[in-house]
Amino acid sequence: MRIVIALGGNALLRRSEPMTAENQRENVRLAARQIALVAPGNELVIAHGNGPQVGLLALQSAAYKEVEAYPLDVLGAQTEGMIGYLIEQELGNLLPFEVPFATILTQVEVDPYDPAFAHPTKPIGPVYPKEDAERLAKERGWSIAADGDKFRRVVASPRPQNIFEIRPIKWLLERGTIVICAGGGGIPTCYNDDGKLVGVEAVIDKDLCSALLAHELGADMLIIATDVDAVYVDWGTPDQRAIAQAHPDELEKLGFASGSMGPKVQAALEFVRKTGRDAVIGSLSDIQAVIEHRGGTCVSMNSPGIRYRSSNAA
Numbered sequence: 001m002r003i004v005i006a007l008g009g010n011a012l013l014r015r016s017e018p019m020t021a022e023n024q025r026e027n028v029r030l031a032a033r034q035i036a037l038v039a040p041g042n043e044l045v046i047a048h049g050n051g052p053q054v055g056l057l058a059l060q061s062a063a064y065k066e067v068e069a070y071p072l073d074v075l076g077a078q079t080e081g082m083i084g085y086l087i088e089q090e091l092g093n094l095l096p097f098e099v100p101f102a103t104i105l106t107q108v109e110v111d112p113y114d115p116a117f118a119h120p121t122k123p124i125g126p127v128y129p130k131e132d133a134e135r136l137a138k139e140r141g142w143s144i145a146a147d148g149d150k151f152r153r154v155v156a157s158p159r160p161q162n163i164f165e166i167r168p169i170k171w172l173l174e175r176g177t178i179v180i181c182a183g184g185g186g187i188p189t190c191y192n193d194d195g196k197l198v199g200v201e202a203v204i205d206k207d208l209c210s211a212l213l214a215h216e217l218g219a220d221m222l223i224i225a226t227d228v229d230a231v232y233v234d235w236g237t238p239d240q241r242a243i244a245q246a247h248p249d250e251l252e253k254l255g256f257a258s259g260s261m262g263p264k265v266q267a268a269l270e271f272v273r274k275t276g277r278d279a280v281i282g283s284l285s286d287i288q289a290v291i292e293h294r295g296g297t298c299v300s301m302n303s304p305g306i307r308y309r310s311s312n313a314a
Helices: 021-038 051-063 072-092 130-140 166-174 206-217 248-254 262-275 284-291
Strands: 002-007 043-048 101-104 107-109 122-128 143-147 150-155 178-181 187-191 197-199 221-226 231-233 241-246 278-283 297-299 306-308
Touching: 002 021, 002 206, 002 284, 021 043, 021 072, 021 284, 043 072, 043 166, 043 206, 051 072, 051 122, 051 150, 072 101, 072 178, 072 187, 072 197, 101 166, 122 130, 122 143, 130 143, 130 150, 166 178, 166 206, 206 221, 206 262, 221 262, 221 284, 241 248, 248 262, 248 306, 262 278, 262 297, 278 284
Parallel strands: 002 043, 002 221, 043 178, 101 178, 107 187, 221 278, 241 297
Antiparallel strands: 122 150, 143 150, 187 197, 231 241, 241 306, 278 297
């Protein structure tokens, strides 16, 4: 099967964990162990988040006063190279030597007039206490938003429209290469008034870009790997229930928060509706069961409605 695996940010850096290179490598190492289990016999494309990493690079850039801070598109490109390098190396240490890898810097087109630019929502960087976040927002002109009991910087997140490197990604897949691409939702770009492609100060949602990537590659399945084992209703309450399988129309009716499961569900809905193939949201640590439809939440046109896991049913 041709499978696109979208790694959530927690697969690379856990909440409130120090953003050291070694911590990131260790988390990538854990992710690679799971991905290696499903590599044999499948064509794999790996996308990943970059919110913590691009936020860290932005802080480091801002701290260097001799030059202006680097724009988010350039920082996004840096994170694609950094994270791709770690994934390639850790997967390469687990798979046979003859398995080739490639990380593709992936430019993704967005609409310069997307309304998202007027309403920043995408969190990047570390979390801060409210007082610190408000001070930094004032000093640096940031937009901030609540993230649990803390606050984070938020930036514009326009919808992905076109993946420029889709052809070389296909060529590499056809030659048996495991491809790492569309990191952080890809590098946001658009055409200016002169018809030139330029970078954009934004961060694209990784899950929505992964759904577009999976569609354009003709993937057999989209896996959205996160730090929970399924999509839940009534999450965090005594009545919470894990969804085992759902038709996209029925899942959409439930509604999910934009700051947590919402983008993942939306990405799954879009892929399934466009292709008629399955998308599964589940835990990276259980990826074999997810691919075999024994774990996670499977969004499928073949589902008659919504089915909950019996162990969590009320």
